[in-house]
Amino acid sequence: MVNVEKYHGTGNDFIIVDASERVPNRRAFAADLCDRETGLSHPNARKRGADGVLFLALETEYSPPRVVMTLVQPDGSVAAMCGNGARCAAAWVAARTGTDEVMIDTQSGTRRATIGEQGVTIEMGEPVFDPAGVPVATEDPLVEQEVEGLTVTAVNTGVPHAVAFVDDVTDIDMETVAPPVRDADVFPEGANVNVAALRGDGSPDDPDADPARTGFDQRTFERGVEAETDSCGTGAVAIVAAAERLGTVERGERVPVHPPGGRLVVELTDGDALLQGPVEKEYTGEVTVTGPETFEVVLDGTSQ
Numbered sequence: 001m002v003n004v005e006k007y008h009g010t011g012n013d014f015i016i017v018d019a020s021e022r023v024p025n026r027r028a029f030a031a032d033l034c035d036r037e038t039g040l041s042h043p044n045a046r047k048r049g050a051d052g053v054l055f056l057a058l059e060t061e062y063s064p065p066r067v068v069m070t071l072v073q074p075d076g077s078v079a080a081m082c083g084n085g086a087r088c089a090a091a092w093v094a095a096r097t098g099t100d101e102v103m104i105d106t107q108s109g110t111r112r113a114t115i116g117e118q119g120v121t122i123e124m125g126e127p128v129f130d131p132a133g134v135p136v137a138t139e140d141p142l143v144e145q146e147v148e149g150l151t152v153t154a155v156n157t158g159v160p161h162a163v164a165f166v167d168d169v170t171d172i173d174m175e176t177v178a179p180p181v182r183d184a185d186v187f188p189e190g191a192n193v194n195v196a197a198l199r200g201d202g203s204p205d206d207p208d209a210d211p212a213r214t215g216f217d218q219r220t221f222e223r224g225v226e227a228e229t230d231s232c233g234t235g236a237v238a239i240v241a242a243a244e245r246l247g248t249v250e251r252g253e254r255v256p257v258h259p260p261g262g263r264l265v266v267e268l269t270d271g272d273a274l275l276q277g278p279v280e281k282e283y284t285g286e287v288t289v290t291g292p293e294t295f296e297v298v299l300d301g302t303s304q
Contacts, residue, residue: 005092
């Protein structure tokens with residue numbers, strides 16, 4: 001039996017498993033339970049399945065406690081970083097330890113998270129535009145250049161992102177527009193694809209618009225999920241970082257970002273980016289591993 005818990009941060013949802021649990025095939029486990037049509041379900045869940053499985057190894061001997069986070073995505077790949085996933089991991093640790101501060105070890109570095117009245121805030125590191133750091137197959141940073149019909153800026157906020165500013169995010173057919181950009185030759189490791197629009201009456205080209213007040217609408221097609229998600233924390237940071245690069249926002253502003261699943265706040269500081277937003281626990285359950293690639297789900301004592 002494998003104990004599981006389901007958390008989400010502004011709709012970006014994750015199945016959480018203590019890394020000490022025995023899961024012989026993490027790729028198959030994630031693919032099976034995350035499937036949006038046949039995956040894990042519960043009456044308390046916003047959606048069937050998940051955007052990934054977080055395997056968390058808690059180390060309580062440290063102060064503040066540390067947790068090693070491994071995110072296995074629905075396609076079986078491992079993501080180096082996930083902003084909302086890390087915020088969910090921090091809430092999971094806080095529920096076990098009573099702490100309001102957590103150090104999270106990810107493949108993109110160690111990140112500090114704090115839990116407060118306004119949700120979970122995590123340090124995301126400095127956004128990277130350098131071609132080798134994104135990475136992109138160009139000599140210069142890729143800023144406001146056309147890629148597969150979309151004008152994008154490339155930035156790494158733990159994982160590679162392509163950010164395009166548009167007039168209205170609802171006008172974009174993400175299933176058609178995003179995959180060619182995600183797989184474009186200029187992104188040798190692929191990229192998450194974001195479209196963003198300044199909220200309110202302003203637009204990115206309006207000098208009178210107040211981005212700290214209005215913020216941005218966001219939609220993101222995620223690499224590894226291979227679909228649009230309800231929220232993406234690294235994508236929200238990428239949008240604000242790209243906006244600062246283009247002169248739309250200033251460093252030090254607290255900028256709201258509004259993905260379909262809720263509201264995040266991003267602040268660029270000297271040498272770091274902060275991501276803040278709510279986290280909710282949806283349910284707990286058990287999964288019986290019946291074979292290398294087969295599982296039986298029991299939630300609240302009832303088999304699925």
